[in-house]
Each structure stands twice: as structure tokens, then as C-alpha cells.
Amino acid sequence: MRISFQSLKLLLLATAILLGLASMHTRSEAGDAKTAILAGGCFWCVESDFERVPGVIEAVSGFAGGTLVNPTYKQVVRGGTGHLEVVELTYDPTKVGFEQLLHVFFRSVDPTDAGGQFCDRGHSYTTAVFVSDTAEQAIAEAARAKAGADLGLAIVTPILDIGPFYPADDYHQNYYRQTKTVLTRFGPITKAKAYKRYREACGRDARVLELWGDAAPFAGDHS
Numbered sequence: 404m405r406i407s408f409q410s411l412k413l414l415l416l417a418t419a420i421l422l423g424l425a426s427m428h429t430r431s432e433a434g435d436a437k438t439a440i441l442a443g444g445c446f447w448c449v450e451s452d453f454e455r456v457p458g459v460i461e462a463v464s465g466f467a468g469g470t471l472v473n474p475t476y477k478q479v480v481r482g483g484t485g486h487l488e489v490v491e492l493t494y495d496p497t498k499v500g501f502e503q504l505l506h507v508f509f510r511s512v513d514p515t516d517a518g519g520q521f522c523d524r525g526h527s528y529t530t531a532v533f534v535s536d537t538a539e540q541a542i543a544e545a546a547r548a549k550a551g552a553d554l555g556l557a558i559v560t561p562i563l564d565i566g567p568f569y570p571a572d573d574y575h576q577n578y579y580r581q582t583k584t585v586l587t588r589f590g591p592i593t594k595a596k597a598y599k600r601y602r603e604a605c606g607r608d609a610r611v612l613e614l615w616g617d618a619a620p621f622a623g624d625h626s
Contacts, residue, residue, distance in 0.1 A: 436460060437496050439504055440467050440533040440568055442487040443512040444520025447598055448607055449490040451579040452511050452621040458499025463491045464578075465570040467533060473569055479527050488527055491568050501539060505532060505546035509560070510615045511622075514550055517559040522605040530560040554614065 443449040446464035454462045466479050469486030479486045492504065512530050513520060519528040532543045543562045551558040570576075581594035589600055602608065608622035615622075 435496065436493050437501070439492045439494065439501060440489050440565060441492065441504075441508050442468070442489045442529065442531040442533075443508060444488070444523055444528045444530065444607070445601075445605070446488040446490050446571065447575065447578040448602060449511075450577070451598070453490060453492055453504075453507075455621070456494075456499060456504070456507060458497075459492055459494045459504075461493040463493075463570050464575050465489055465491060465568055467491075467566060467568045468531065468563060472567075476571055476575065480525070482525060482527065484527075486527060486569075487529060487531055489531075489533070489568070491570075502542050502546060505543060506549070507620050508532070509546060509550035509558075510618050510620060511611060512560075513610050513614060514547075514558045514560040515554070515556050515614070521607045521610055532560060532562050533565040534562055535565045553618070 441449060441453075450462040450464050453459050465488075466474050466484075466486040467489045469479070469484040471478065471484040471486065474484045474486050478484050479488065494504065514530055517529065519525050520530065532547070534540045534543050540562060547558050547560060547562065578594050579598040583594055584591050585594055585597055587597045587600075589597070592600075608619075611619045611622040
């Protein structure tokens with residue numbers, strides 16, 4: 404049986420996560436799920452990527468970091484609400500830790516870009532890590548420093564105090580695998596196909612591969 408290079412990368416990712424967890428001195432009891440909120444540009448892409456990480460139970464697209472209560476997608480992308488497109492991850496800490504999630508996160512985005520991500524520009528598309536306490540703050544700072552050292556470049560991704568998370572409407576949830584037909588500039592196609600074309604046209608994987616090379620865990624497997 405032939406194993407693709409991308410499948411091998413994901414296998415190595417899962418192995419690294421398990422090894423990292425084995426080195427921890429304390430572990431949460433099974434079933435005590437935790438959450439993390441990450442902003443990495445288009446939330447369709449972040450959701451698609453992280454639902455493949457072993458230990459992630461659920462990924463929900465939404466908004467965080469702003470002042471407007473229950474913002475809509477149009478309000479956020481228009482600007483002025485202060486919100487970012489984010490994904491709330493629910494994960495099993497006995498299978499994957501916050502440290503491992505952040506290691507993967509930084510290598511799935513362009514953390515050197517303060518103006519947005521890839522073809523999506525503006526504040527709502529910028530990167531961020533949200534933390535709930537001093538322990539997560541320390542983990543996030545270490546992960547950001549490691550990313551900067553590995554790249555040899557300045558990392559602009561901020562670490563922010565967690566606040567209210569507002570889920571996006573159903574239209575945007577699991578967009579990358581929906582079979583509903585939508586009208587696009589390519590004509591009427593399913594959301595899943597529209598997502599693949601958007602991701603390629605936006606240059607997300609090309610830029611991540613340019614930055615991270617073989618360390619990029621997801622890029623190049625969305626054809």
C-alpha cells in the first residue's frame with residue numbers, strides 16, 4: 404500500500420503529539436474536555452485543518468475579540484466590531500495538549516503577517532491566540548517564541564485574553580465538507596468544491612509551504 408507524503412506528515416504529527424503527551428507529568432482525567440480559541444484567517448480553513456488533529460473533538464467557526472454582542476458575519480468582515488474570525492476547538496487533553504495545538508497552529512498560518520492572512524486582508528482576518536489563564540499565557544508565549552526561532556523572523560501574532568465566543572451561522576459551519584450547491588464565480592457548485600477552489604486561489608497552502616516547508620502539517624492536501 405502506498406502512503407502519500409501528506410498522510411505521512413499527519414502520521415508523524417500524531418506521533419509527535421503522543422510523544423509530547425507521554426512526557427507530561429500530569430494529565431487530565433479522560434472526558435474532561437477543554438477549549439481553545441485560535442484566529443488563523445479564514446475560519447473555514449482553520450476548522451478544516453484542526454478537525455483532522457488527533458484529540459480534537461469539535462471545531463466551531465465563529466468570532467471573538469471584539470465589542471459587539473452577537474455579531475454577524477457581514478458586520479465582522481465589514482470592520483469596526485473588533486472581532487476576528489476564529490475557531491473554537493474542543494479537545495481531549497489526554498490526547499492532545501494546548502502546547503501541541505499551538506505548535507501545529509503556528510505552522511499552519513503566516514504568523515509574520517499583521518495585515519491579514521493570504522488573500523484575505525483586514526483586521527478580522529489577522530492571527531491571534533486566546534488564553535484563559537497564566538498557564539496558557541506561558542505556553543502561548545513559549546510557542547510563539549519557538550515559531551520565531553524556527554523561522555528566524557519576527558512573529559506578530561498577539562496573545563489575547565479570552566472573551567466571549569460567538570458561533571457563526573450554520574451557513575459557515577463545516578463549509579469545507581457541505582454538499583449544498585451555491586452560486587459562485589465558477590458557477591453553481593457544492594460548498595465543498597467552492598472551498599477547495601477558494602483555498603487554492605487564496606494561496607494559503609503555497610505561502611505556508613514557502614514559510615514552513617516540511618514542517619507545515621496541512622498544506623498541500625486539499626486537492
